[in-house]
Amino acid sequence: VEKNKKQFAGTEIAGKTLGVLGLGKIGVMVANAALELGMKVTGCDPFLSVESAWALSCDVRRAKKMEDIFAEADYITLHMPLNSSTRGMINKEKLSLMKKGVKLLNFSRGEIVDTDALAEALETGRADRYVTDFPDEKVLKMKNVIAIPHLGASTEEAENNCAVMAASQLRDFIETGNIKNSVNYPDCELEPSSEFRLLVMNRNIPNMVSQISSLLAKGRMNIVEMLNKSKGDYAYCIIDIPEKPGRDIIADMLKIDGVIRTRLIRK
Known part of the structure; x- marks a missing residue:
């Protein structure tokens, strides 16, 4: 030797x-x-x-x-x-x-x-x-x-941790609207700061945030906190608001060219 x-x-x-x-x-x-x-x-x-x-x-x-x-x-x-x-x-x-x-x-x-x-x-x-x-x-x-061989997450612990992580992040998305490790949407995390949270998925094109916030202002809705991020062709808005928006506001928001989906969460 x-x-x-x-x-x-x-x-x-x-x-x-x-x-x-x-x-x-x-x-x-x-x-x-x-x-x-x-x-x-x-x-x-x-x-x-x-x-x-x-x-x-x-x-x-x-x-x-x-x-x-x-x-x-x-x-x-x-x-x-x-x-x-x-x-x-x-x-x-x-x-x-x-x-x-x-x-x-x-x-x-x-x-x-x-x-x-x-x-x-x-x-x-x-x-x-x-x-x-x-x-x-x-x-x-x-x-x-x-x-060397690509082992990646090929350990017993990693396999379990991946399953736990996926479930945890999915639960966080359902409960708070936060996104993490999405394939086509950006990581977007914001601690809830009001009773209601409006989530908007849209195409990554100019003037989207302005149109969304203007529509809320038209309905006399105050924005407590807001986060907007984009990734590739898509963008995501987390908007904390103090009160529940009317159905007409949600309906009008879905009519905005580029808006794909909205969701409302109550804390």
Whole structure:
């Protein structure tokens, strides 16, 4: 064993810089753990939630854009969803900005990395290693790739936790109208602040909030608190109001072009 140990020689991570792209639940845990291991950590997430911000160590440096991380990070780890804006995001241009010899870890989705650009970066030494649990046939044939099986939530505890989480979030939506982890609607959470809550699902088009609030004002309804968020083609309004709106107000709201559905909850 001792005679063969040289083939496993590597570099220490203490004192090295880790760039974390995506600071959701997992990204935050990785960032915090890396600090404990003696790394310098810089994170970037333009959609950082309040919940994640509370959980993130104050020692994690903030980068306003991912390009600020590339020049200084020895390791870069990806923790973001796959969507139209992230597909192929790590491309030739982005890789060219990275520190020579960077180690890139992708535990998000394989499609986030442009494999043609990655192959070139690995060949030229721009990237020293690529670690992923989403390898395809092309990636498996590249040099300096460490491919591991994608386990994801494949533990007994995770399977149970996923079921509990889904039930809990569905119950929260039914009782309060809050949305979390929806496929096509944004995360939207607001603590109830009045007796009635009006929920409006609509298409993400201009002037929706103005039309909705104007209609309530026309019916002499005061808005105690309001939250509006959008995701892709859809948007969602949570509106806390002190009294029950008349049926005519709800009916007129459904006539607004772009409104898909409304719901009224009483606390």
